[in-house]
Amino acid sequence: MRIVTWNINSLKARREHVEAFLDDVAPTVLCMQELKMDDPVIDRSIFESRGYHLITHGQRTYNGVAIASRIPMKDTIIGLPEVEEDQRRFTAATIDGVRIVNLYCPQGQNELSDKFQYKLRFYDALIDWIAREHDPAQPFILTGDLNIAPRAVDIFDPEQFRNVPSFHPFEHERWARLLEWGLVDAAVEWFEDGEYTFWDYRGGSFERNLGMRIDHFLVTPPVLARVQGAHIHRDQRGKERASDHAPVELILGE
DNA sequence: ATGACCGCCGGGGGCGGA
Numbered sequence: 001m002r003i004v005t006w007n008i009n010s011l012k013a014r015r016e017h018v019e020a021f022l023d024d025v026a027p028t029v030l031c032m033q034e035l036k037m038d039d040p041v042i043d044r045s046i047f048e049s050r051g052y053h054l055i056t057h058g059q060r061t062y063n064g065v066a067i068a069s070r071i072p073m074k075d076t077i078i079g080l081p082e083v084e085e086d087q088r089r090f091t092a093a094t095i096d097g098v099r100i101v102n103l104y105c106p107q108g109q110n111e112l113s114d115k116f117q118y119k120l121r122f123y124d125a126l127i128d129w130i131a132r133e134h135d136p137a138q139p140f141i142l143t144g145d146l147n148i149a150p151r152a153v154d155i156f157d158p159e160q161f162r163n164v165p166s167f168h169p170f171e172h173e174r175w176a177r178l179l180e181w182g183l184v185d186a187a188v189e190w191f192e193d194g195e196y197t198f199w200d201y202r203g204g205s206f207e208r209n210l211g212m213r214i215d216h217f218l219v220t221p222p223v224l225a226r227v228q229g230a231h232i233h234r235d236q237r238g239k240e241r242a243s244d245h246a247p248v249e250l251i252l253g254e
Numbered sequence: 255a256t257g258a259c260c261g262c263c264g265g266g267g268g269c270g271g272a
Binding site for chain 2: 009010012013034036060061062107108109115147149161164165166198200201202203204205208210212214241243244
């Protein structure tokens with residue numbers, strides 16, 4: 001099973017790139033974030049014509065998440081109100097016996113912003129829900145645009161981002177709690193330092209590799225034992241009209 | 255090199271993103 005997470009930054013703007021990715025890479029599961037469309041205007045045929053099942057939790061202008069899967073999805077959750085607070089950021093499904101949670105976590109703007117408080121509440125509610133409803137001994141994947149660079153090597157200038165959202169100690173405290181519960185950063189060991197998943201549109205960040213690793217796969221030990229590799233589809237970020245995020249792929253064996 | 259880019263809505267700039 002090959003699982004990809006990709007913040008596509010508007011399905012409308014990225015339609016052709018998504019279609020080409022499905023045709024060329026053909027992942028088993030594609031978790032998407034920032035669709036920026038309401039459910040009724042999402043063209044499901046993009047996915048269904050290629051043999052994918054689809055669950056969507058769309059939202060106009062901002063946010064919006066979806067999962068496309070070649071394998072039928074069970075026990076789907078479309079939004080978790082106590083976590084999202086009316087912003088559409090959460091989908092979950094069980095695929096081939098693996099519980100997959102696809103998230104678009106808040107960014108936080110700056111540490112004095114109400115949006116940063118919302119980000120911290122989002123993580124607190126998420127951690128409570130995971131601990132209450134799940135068991136680290138079972139196969140579980142938390143993926144998506146988590147908007148946290150966990151280590152100094154996961155961000156191009158950790159000094160500049162000291163106490164800035166994406167690399168803030170309060171976020172690292174939440175990250176540590178996820179790991180304490182039993183999750184493991186499954187992709188990182190397959191990457192070199194300085195391999196990122198996001199580059200800002202401004203200032204030629206991609207050409208200069210001024211990026212961050214903020215799109216992740218956090219998995220429980222039964223999933224970790226199946227990991228055969230991970231790959232950042234960096235070529236996607238170099239295309240014309242690219243998303244500012246690259247797709248990240250996790251490869252699982254039987 | 256985050257005032258410097260991109261997508262959104264709406265039909266002009268302002269907001270959000272990270």
